[in-house]
Amino acid sequence: MTASEIPRIPERLFVLPGPRLTRQDVPALCERLASHLRSAGHPAEVTCDATAVTHADLAAVEAITRLRLTAVREGARVTFRNIGPDLTALLTLTGLGP
Known part of the structure; x- marks a missing residue:
């Protein structure tokens, strides 16, 4: 199989708002991501950019987790980029x- 025969996996970018995500934001964010993927x-893959999310708390952890679940439900793999060190530490914890 040559490089030109390998199927290309489309990657889409989804930008998270910031600086703080609240629990009230989560349902709308998930619906926005689902709509983004449908449109x-x-x-097969979506990248969520978290550059603007500078406040790390459990609401942000919930948002990241629910966005992952939403992407999977829509049939996409999800990766996150530019997650700050504090939020990374909370996710790891x-x-x-x-």
């Missing part, structure tokens, strides 16, 4: 780390 034709 993109259900890509809870067993949900990258």
Whole structure:
């Protein structure tokens, strides 16, 4: 199989708002991600950029976790980029780390 024959996996970018995510934000964020994936034709992979999320707390952990679940339910793999060190530490502490 040559490089041109390997199927390309579309990657889409989803940008998280910041600086703080609240529990009230989570349902709307998940719906926004699901809608984003549907409008993109259900890509196999999505990247969530967390640059703007600078406040690390359990609401942010919940948001990340529920966004992962939403992507899986929509048939996409999800990766997160630019997660700050404090949020990374919380995700690791809870067993949900990258």
